[in-house]
Amino acid sequence: MTKLLLVSNSTQHGGGYLEHCRERVVEHFRSAGARTVWFVPYALHDLDRYAATARGAFERMGFQLRSVHEVDDPAAAAADAEGFFVGGGNTFRLLKRVREERLIEAIRARVAGGAPYMGTSAGSNLACPTVRTTNDMPIVEPGAFAALDLAPFQINPHYLDPPTDSSHMGETREQRIREFHEENETPVVGLREGGMLVCGSGRTVLAGPPAARIFRRGKDPVEVPSGEDLAPLVGAPT
Amino acid sequence: MTKLLLVSNSTQHGGGYLEHCRERVVEHFRSAGARTVWFVPYALHDLDRYAATARGAFERMGFQLRSVHEVDDPAAAAADAEGFFVGGGNTFRLLKRVREERLIEAIRARVAGGAPYMGTSAGSNLACPTVRTTNDMPIVEPGAFAALDLAPFQINPHYLDPPTDSSHMGETREQRIREFHEENETPVVGLREGGMLVCGSGRTVLAGPPAARIFRRGKDPVEVPSGEDLAPLVGAPT
Numbered sequence: 001m002t003k004l005l006l007v008s009n010s011t012q013h014g015g016g017y018l019e020h021c022r023e024r025v026v027e028h029f030r031s032a033g034a035r036t037v038w039f040v041p042y043a044l045h046d047l048d049r050y051a052a053t054a055r056g057a058f059e060r061m062g063f064q065l066r067s068v069h070e071v072d073d074p075a076a077a078a079a080d081a082e083g084f085f086v087g088g089g090n091t092f093r094l095l096k097r098v099r100e101e102r103l104i105e106a107i108r109a110r111v112a113g114g115a116p117y118m119g120t121s122a123g124s125n126l127a128c129p130t131v132r133t134t135n136d137m138p139i140v141e142p143g144a145f146a147a148l149d150l151a152p153f154q155i156n157p158h159y160l161d162p163p164t165d166s167s168h169m170g171e172t173r174e175q176r177i178r179e180f181h182e183e184n185e186t187p188v189v190g191l192r193e194g195g196m197l198v199c200g201s202g203r204t205v206l207a208g209p210p211a212a213r214i215f216r217r218g219k220d221p222v223e224v225p226s227g228e229d230l231a232p233l234v235g236a237p238t
Numbered sequence: 239m240t241k242l243l244l245v246s247n248s249t250q251h252g253g254g255y256l257e258h259c260r261e262r263v264v265e266h267f268r269s270a271g272a273r274t275v276w277f278v279p280y281a282l283h284d285l286d287r288y289a290a291t292a293r294g295a296f297e298r299m300g301f302q303l304r305s306v307h308e309v310d311d312p313a314a315a316a317a318d319a320e321g322f323f324v325g326g327g328n329t330f331r332l333l334k335r336v337r338e339e340r341l342i343e344a345i346r347a348r349v350a351g352g353a354p355y356m357g358t359s360a361g362s363n364l365a366c367p368t369v370r371t372t373n374d375m376p377i378v379e380p381g382a383f384a385a386l387d388l389a390p391f392q393i394n395p396h397y398l399d400p401p402t403d404s405s406h407m408g409e410t411r412e413q414r415i416r417e418f419h420e421e422n423e424t425p426v427v428g429l430r431e432g433g434m435l436v437c438g439s440g441r442t443v444l445a446g447p448p449a450a451r452i453f454r455r456g457k458d459p460v461e462v463p464s465g466e467d468l469a470p471l472v473g474a475p476t
Contacts, residue, residue: 013405045420090417132376137414138383139370139421145379158408167251169431170396176375179328182283183377193407 002150002237003032003116004199006127008157008191008208010088010120018057018120021196024207025118026061028198032116034083036064040107042097043089043122054087068101078106081115088121088157091134095126095142104148111150121157124191128154133180133188135173151199152235154180159190159213174213174221181217187234188215195226203229204236240388240475241270241354242437244365246395246429246446248326248358256295256358259434262445263356264299266436270354272321274302278345280335281327281360292325306339316344319353326359326395329372333364333380342386349388359395362429366392371418371426373411389437390424390473397428397451412451412459419455425472426453433464441467442474 005021005028012020029037037058041050051067058065065085068074078084084107086094098104111117119127125134130145133154162172171179177188189197190213198205206212206226214222214233224230243259243266250258267275275296279288289305296303303323306312316322322345324332336342349355357365363372368383371392400410409417415426427435428451436443444450444464452460452471462468 009407011407013407045417093417093421132378134376135408137371137373137418138376139414139418141383145376158406160406160408168396168398169247169249169251170373170398176377179283179331180375180377183331 001114001200002111003028003114004111004127004150004237005116005118005196006124006151006155006191006199007118007120007196008124008159009193012194017053020194021208022061024196024198028116028118029063029083032083032114034063034116036066036081037083037085038077038081039065039067040084040086040094040098040103040123041067041069043087043091043094050087050089054085058085068103074101074103075106078103078110081110083116084111084118086117086119086123086126088123090139091122091125091131091136092138092140092142094122095131095145095147096140098126099143108148108150111148117150124155124157127151129186130154132184133177151204151237152186153204154186154188155197156188156190159192174215177215181215185217189230189234190215190221197230199237202231202236202238204231204234205229239352239438240349241266241352242349242365242388242475243354243356243434244362244389244393244429244437245356245358245434246362246397247431250432255291258432259446260299262434262436266354266356267301267321270321270352272301272354274304275321275323276315276319277303277305278322278324278332278336278341278361279305279307281325281329281332288325288327292323296323306341312339313341313344316341316348319348321354322349322356324355324357324361324364326361328377329360329363329369329374330376330378330380332360333369333383333385334378336364337381346386346388349386355388362393362395365389367424368392370422371415389442389475391442392418392424392426393435394426394428397430412453415453419453423455427468427472428453428459435468437475440469440474440476442469442472443467
């Protein structure tokens with residue numbers, strides 16, 4: 001059974017790294033019996049520094065953390081992993097390296113086998129069918145936009161409501177997602193900062209304080225409060 | 239000689255379509271002797287409606303406008319065009335169709351032959367070496383990120399200064415461009431709304447009210463006021 005913890009943002013304004021989702025993280029990995037978590041740091045440029053940050057946070061929560069960039073064969077490491085944490089940064093850079101290191105199939109297979117997967121921001125985008133709902137700048141070419149496809153929906157992390165007092169003419173986030181649905185069918189979860197999705201047992205439960213905004217092709221957007229199961233609207237991993 | 243008019247945004251808050259750049263548009267096409275401008279509407283979903291909007295604006299300025307989506311062979315039309323206007327919308331959708339219609343080489347060849355090119359927003363992104371500095375959501379796969387390469391620099395349209403009062407944790411525009419320079423060398427012009435670049439005779443002149451912010455790899459960003467030639471910082475088309 002697929003177990004996912006998909007978090008909008010790794011750091012909440014005024015708080016420390018992973019602090020706002022700490023209880024959920026502990027429960028996510030502990031309930032699956034994972035003691036060592038494999039970290040995928042490719043979304044940022046400085047991999048050593050990023051792994052040190054993640055390692056500190058995970059060790060304080062009682063887990064070992066190893067980073068796939070520290071081993072010769074990341075795909076082999078992933079094939080035996082007890083759990084995964086894919087950190088945020090630039091989604092295109094992340095996907096490019098994940099593809100180059102042949103991690104797509106390796107992570108998919110282990111997560112299908114029960115290893116818990118956690119993503120923040122770009123790492124949550126990576127769990128979706130494609131990265132087509134990322135907010136990031138396409139600074140490198142990943143080769144294709146297909147991602148891990150662990151969930152049947154798309155996530156838009158750091159979801160932002162349209163500003164009411166702005167004269168800026170760039171597209172709002174909602175307009176961008178409407179453009180996505182001019183070209184695609186997959187439902188999109190607009191996951192506001194502080195929000196996260198807990199997927200397992202056929203459910204997709206919204207956690208964290210904010211409501212989420214659900215976008216489906218040809219339908220009006222829907223607001224769903226924290227604590228609800230979104231599976232009737234957007235599906236759930238099997 | 240390559241003649242470009244690269245505009246940040248097609249509509250300024252409170253104004254009409256192309257109103258804020260009207261004088262520049264007229265001068266750009268008239269000085270090159272263009273009477274009919276070919277429009278590339280692929281960045282939006284509703285091509286007929288988009289072409290009608292653009293046609294209205296260009297006819298009021300004294301030009302004929304034809305849209306490449308209204309002919310059987312867009313590349314053949316482009317090969318004879320007196321000038322081009324590529325409108326804004328979603329950059330990925332634009333690039334995908336431009337590639338599919340074999341317009342990259344056709345437009346490049348005509349612009350190299352002296353036909354004036356104008357872009358707004360996504361259409362300005364398209365004039366750059368790649369689309370790697372777009373703000374848009376990657377709603378479709380263009381196949382590759384290489385674009386028209388009419389200018390030697392990248393543009394970030396709708397450039398936004400970091401908000402001073404925000405608790406939002408998503409990357410600022412400046413952070414995104416810094417990430418671009420972790421992976422790429424090409425200078426980036428942060429083109430604020432209302433700003434435009436007029437390229438020709440070896441110059442890249444900033445027009446419109448706002449200053450532009452110039453980003454170069456390994457250097458601090460530089461503010462340049464309207465009226466300046468940016469060629470010493472970012473180069474110019476030949």
